[in-house]
Amino acid sequence: MKTISCMKIDEQLLKSYSAENKTYKEREAIFREGESPSFYFQIIEGSVKLNNYNDEGKEFIHNILGKGQSFGDPLLFIDKQYPVNAVVLKPTTLIRVPRKNFINLIKENPHISLELNACLSHRLYYQTIMMQNMASQNPLARIKGLFNYLKSYSDCEDTHSFNIKLTRQQIADLTGLRVETIIRTIKKMEKDNLVKIKDRKICY
Incomplete structure (x- = not known):
């Protein structure tokens, strides 16, 4: 059975909705647990881990993502705060779209919405x-x-x-x-x- 890869949205389409490139250094936080979601993120180059810590300070890694993968997008559709941190593992460049603009992109491009739902x-x-x-x-x-x-x-x-x-x-x-x-x-x-x-x- 063929798998469905993590959806990658065309960068030119993202830029038409005010996307911007942003570069992060190793160990820099992109967002932290408890913050409100503000952007759709897609990795151009680099690596990002999603993690949090228990009450004893032990780290739990939820996922490690790389080039072409997106993250944080499910929370853009609900009124909830991030349950995890997103931390850079090595120098990383992202393309990010403001939350409101990303919602408009989905509304105006139904095929993206269907692909996102499948993903x-x-x-x-x-x-x-x-x-x-x-x-x-x-x-x-x-x-x-x-x-x-x-x-x-x-x-x-x-x-x-x-x-x-x-x-x-x-x-x-x-x-x-x-x-x-x-x-x-x-x-x-x-x-x-x-x-x-x-x-x-x-x-x-």
Whole structure:
């Protein structure tokens, strides 16, 4: 079954609705938990993580996004504050559209609205599957749930065609597992041909 990648809106169309490019430095926050949504964000170059912290200060990473991917858009349609932070992992350039202008773009371009609905539904589906796997005590189920969720944002369909652009530590943070458990389980996945390792990079 073909996956639906995270929707990328044409940059010229975005600019016709007063979009602007903005560059961020490593570790700079794009927005913080509790702030009100003001923009649609789409990554031109770089990498962004969505995270928050529990009462004990432990970080939980919800997702790591890269070139061509958007984030924060679901909250533009409801009166809610951000439940996560968006933090830059490496120097990043975004294109962003003010909330009101983005709503107008959707209204005036129905095909974008349909694509956005499909993208959001797809994300919700895979997020639900991932959460079910995260409840498992089996490390393999947790890691596969995460990898399937990340792969759902791409156009990769074939086995071993998707590059997991995460460190072992980031995978541990996303799954709530120890780094040692991640390393051991991924080695077993490689042995069982569930992944291939090329120059320490994981292909799923």
